[in-house]
Amino acid sequence: MxxxxxxxxxxxxxxxxxxxxxxxxxxxxxxxxxxxxxxxxxxxxxxxxxxxxxxxxxxxxxxxxxxxxxxxxxxxxxxxxxxxxxxxxxxxxxxxxxxxxxxxxxxxxxxxxxxxxxxxxxxxxxxxxxxxxxxxxxxxxxxxxxxxxxxxxxxxxxxxxxxxxxxxxxTPEEHDRIIAYTSQLAHVVSSSYMKSPTAFSHTGFSAGSFRDMTRVARLHEGMWTELFLENREFLAAEIDRLVLQLQRYREAITEQREDDLRILLKEGRELKHKIDELS
The missing domain is CATH 3.40.50.720 (NAD(P)-binding Rossmann-like Domain)
Known part of the structure; x- marks a missing residue:
């Protein structure tokens, strides 16, 4: 063939x-x-x-x-x-x-x-x-x-x-909806995370967490711009959901709501455990 x-x-x-x-x-x-x-x-x-x-x-x-x-x-x-x-x-x-x-x-x-x-x-x-x-x-x-x-x-x-x-x-629709979360959002987060000026001071203060968060920031901006814009509705919805969750964490931290913060972290850990069991 x-x-x-x-x-x-x-x-x-x-x-x-x-x-x-x-x-x-x-x-x-x-x-x-x-x-x-x-x-x-x-x-x-x-x-x-x-x-x-x-x-x-x-x-x-x-x-x-x-x-x-x-x-x-x-x-x-x-x-x-x-x-x-x-x-x-x-x-x-x-x-x-x-x-x-x-x-x-x-x-x-x-x-x-x-x-x-x-x-x-x-x-x-x-x-x-x-x-x-x-x-x-x-x-x-x-x-x-x-x-x-x-x-x-x-x-x-x-x-x-x-x-x-x-x-x-x-289906094309299901693919684009899920990939907005599993792939595209991760690239947006990684790229955004690198924008902190503290990134230049990471040497000696970083390990696996920093490497994992920044790995996909080494993206091809031309291709990923096309992908993000072609999937803008699904990706924007995932960004909005993430921003809401980050706001909840920020409020719990700045207002020193210890119990609320512990619950938020516990929810994330338990969800990760459930998802890993399904994989």
Whole structure:
């Protein structure tokens, strides 16, 4: 099977490498950066460089671009895609790309399934990619309601073969609502936390808590700006809920309401325990 990976950054490069290492498929790579294309071929991350002329011969296309670029590429390239082929995107928000993908798939007779690999590191780009990036990670798939079950089953088997430990099925709406809390809010909090001038004095005064809180502040601001704005309603609601909770803690601390503060901390500890038990 010919599989094209469009975008050879951290996620696309890792998918290409994992597919080369773990499957027998022929992997073609497409990237706007010529040096990335050449390096991917040189390092045997791909079998061949992919051009638009190759798209009609590709049985599967994995779209590993930032949201706006993915949407534009799909709109510009849909007519070239092979009839009956499968397209899976890797964007961190799903409603907009899936709306575009589902409509174009029906028009041009290919299959589209939304995807979101729940894996990443603080670095980006092809040089940071790894065939082991997805080990023990979750892959979220957001198929259309009337998705061809054979295509969905193939997608599940394919991503499991790359090292993913589980496949989570969702809808675009549910995905965006939950991801606003589990991923996007954490990045907002981490970025905001770094704005304290005290951060420059952390050496010798910090340990695991500081590292955990600041790790994802090393984000790609271009991509995360797109993700935040595409999911603004759900993310803003989560920020509002957090601000209300922080206000409760602040009032208990400044007003020295010891019992209230103890209750707040106890509630958080017990919720963490319950959630860990469900995982």
């Amino acid at each position: 010919n599989i094209a990976v469009v975008g050879l950054g951290l996620i696309g490069g890792s998918i290409a490498k994992a597919a080369k290492q773990n499957t027998e498929h022929r992997i073609l790579g497409m990237d706007i950066n010529e040096s990335v294309r050449l390096k991917a071929k040189l390092l045997d991350a791909i079998d061949e460089v992919c051009t638009t002329d190759d798209l009609p011969n590709c049985d599967m296309v994995i779209l590993a671009l930032h949201p706006r670029a993915a949407e534009e590429w799909l709109q510009q390239s849909a007519a070239r895609l092979k009839e009956g082929s499968l397209v899976v995107d890797c964007c961190g928000t799903k409603r907009k790309i899936c709306q575009i993908g589902f409509e174009l798939a029906e028009k041009y007779r290919f299959h589209f399934i939304g995807g979101h690999p729940m894996a990443g590191i603080e670095r980006s780009g092809f040089d940071a990619s790894s065939g082991k990036l997805f080990s023990k990670a979750s892959m979220i798939l957001t198929p259309e309601q009337n998705c061809d079950i054979r295509q969905l089953e193939f997608a599940k088997r394919f991503f499991l073969s790359l090292g993913f430990a589980r496949i989570t099925l969702s």
